[in-house]
Amino acid sequence: MDDNIIKALKGIAGADNVSTDDASRAAYAYDATRLKALPDVVVRPGSEAEVAAVLRLASARRLPVVPRGAGSGLSGGSVPTRGGITLSFERMADIINIDTANRIVVVQPGVVTGVLQKAVEDKGLFYPPDPGSLAFCTIGGNVAENAGGMRALKYGVTRDYVIGLRAVLPSGEVIKTGVRTAKGVVGYDLTRLIVGSEGTLAVVTEITLRLVPKPLSVVTMTAYFADQEGAGRAVASIMASPVTPRCLEFLDTEALKAGAAHSGMTLPGDAGGFLLIETDGSPEEARRQADVIRGIIEPDAIEVRVAADAPEAAALWKLRRSTSQALFSIAPDKINEDTVVPVSRVHEALSGFAEIGRRHGLKVVCFGHAGDGNIHVNVMTDRKDNVRFSEAEKAVEEVFQLVLGLGGTISGEHGIGLTKAPYLRMELSDVEVDLLKRVKHAFDPDGILNPGKIF
């Protein structure tokens, strides 16, 4: 990259906050997909004004700009495949204001989601979205990808909590979207348009989130089933009842075995399917809902355990949390897809995924947020084995076909980014993709923001 540009960037953000050395560039090259591409320069802006100045410069020189949170994304969204400027938000990580009277919080995009949650919980409030990476991912990244999590079943996803934004357009112009109140219908809903736009429309510099009162009490329980179909049917039965648990997590047979071995747990009997369920509310209400669910699933379960206290609840979560890592005992690599099907068809999806695996001689392992039909499908493979990897890629395409045939979607919460871009037209028509591109053009006529993503 031109020395004059580097000099100008140092003038904007300070020399200490602009890096061009190989080690720094490598540190900002990847995300959780393990895809990798080096940015030409990493800029750590300290203010919205600095972001705007960087974008004005980038627009004038037609340089790619890739906004980046913590690099924990699962679709390659922050990987700078066309080089250019990576804008990283570690210096814009303030919780600006927790307004308890109005139940809102205003934050900068670099705040770690878990830090935000702790801060509002200390004031009796609750920010429900809980992506798996919440200990290190940033709220800015969550907004870019419209992140979900375990508690989305009852509480919804990031989109459902973002009520207003400040953002910088590629031109360097600053916009304010949405409201700082409970309602607002002035103009088109640019807030939700920017949420989930994967850093391709505008660079978010401030986020206003609504909060809810912190639940007074949580009941955690696990249930083991003889097979994964039994667990899948139990999910559908719970979701057809008048109770909505806050979490309803699922492990299939392979995930259960791998997770148990990895975490040193002994499974009851011949368990081949697992659910982890949480209810919340007042102590009486959380308990009442848990009792309703227990009544629904107990006749078909091998074992149902309700945690007596928080440490026991933490132990019950151990199996679920260890699963993703545990799968590497099955194969050296996995392609992890993030499909959603109607919850009534989860058991059909599970059978279908297994059948696809058999056809390609690969294990397909499923776990995830079964209560909202959001199944993480892991096609186990080996990147060093070209034949097995190419079979895995064929299997993934069949997984998407199956999911769409069941009325589902190819991404529930990870985004399109790079990894799903080749499959976008399986779900969207040419007319729809053309419309999305015209919307992109309305924000970013020169195509400098996160180029090569989604489309």
Added chain:
Amino acid sequence: MDDNIIKALKGIAGADNVSTDDASRAAYAYDATRLKALPDVVVRPGSEAEVAAVLRLASARRLPVVPRGAGSGLSGGSVPTRGGITLSFERMADIINIDTANRIVVVQPGVVTGVLQKAVEDKGLFYPPDPGSLAFCTIGGNVAENAGGMRALKYGVTRDYVIGLRAVLPSGEVIKTGVRTAKGVVGYDLTRLIVGSEGTLAVVTEITLRLVPKPLSVVTMTAYFADQEGAGRAVASIMASPVTPRCLEFLDTEALKAGAAHSGMTLPGDAGGFLLIETDGSPEEARRQADVIRGIIEPDAIEVRVAADAPEAAALWKLRRSTSQALFSIAPDKINEDTVVPVSRVHEALSGFAEIGRRHGLKVVCFGHAGDGNIHVNVMTDRKDNVRFSEAEKAVEEVFQLVLGLGGTISGEHGIGLTKAPYLRMELSDVEVDLLKRVKHAFDPDGILNPGKIF
């Protein structure tokens, strides 16, 4: 309008469904603002294909097209100020599918919101948004305006329930947006962009709504206070507690007096402020929350009444529901604005509105959804008295200035339409309005859809 166009429209929708006579045009000329403009022709399409054919014709001939629900809007959104074709949806009023297993309903836009609610409640499910006009407004109109209502406080607005749409672009091309599942992040969120776009981006032909389980029980209570400030402070105290009622409605002193006189009720003592509060959930939970609220407000109230049963609850609602009509005892006309302020500042807003009224020699009467800060501000006036009406218009502008100064918004749930278009730039910057126009252009390059609205 050219006879050939009328002939072509009759060819598309059938001669019985195309009207050009004066009586029919007059019947589709107004909405609840009482603004009026005649369409050249009214078309009642029977299918998405007919909508698409009408739009192709309108595009080719550059004719304005105004989609219309029941004409119950409060911002002039469906008033065809530039003539052209009014597309009215009474023939597309089917509930296509209530999917209890997946808690979704698929409907055509002409379904009356109250009919939809009844249909899903019969199956144990619940569609929470409840605009005041729910007995006759349509879900298509609710989607166009992102309608709210009393229960938005706990349950959110129309936007929070629309998960997918089918819609026709001005070109006549059909798009499908969103998902039929609980989650989905494929492409930009066109669903929420179209919700609240006031019929200016696309014509919605099918709506998929998520539902929630029907609450098992509702507790209704009323509270009277010595003055409106006392009621306003009680609202803030409730919303600063860990309980979220489903409704928290407010009447100021004038609204309370007018409403009581209109409905023949006797007020307790010298009541000058009124709240209507509902909690819901399991019987124990609804009661527990009501008890918490009672504990918060009782020390400052003149009287708190909890309804013993449904008929008594209906009687308690009588005062709230009669208010809007009752205000005509104060003056022959009102300008009804739909402002939102942070709930902690409701009492400041109320004092400020009263002060604006005094300055202009007009009564300003407030009621509405105080729990989310959404106050319907009624500037009482007389359209036949030019001086008083011009004072009222000045007062409205000052109301908006006050609301924006308090961190609020000029429209919570009624939309911009015609009536608020002159004030749009009080809330949005030129950069923001230009961006909205570019988004409009991405959908509707020729500007045929509901021209003259919002901007």
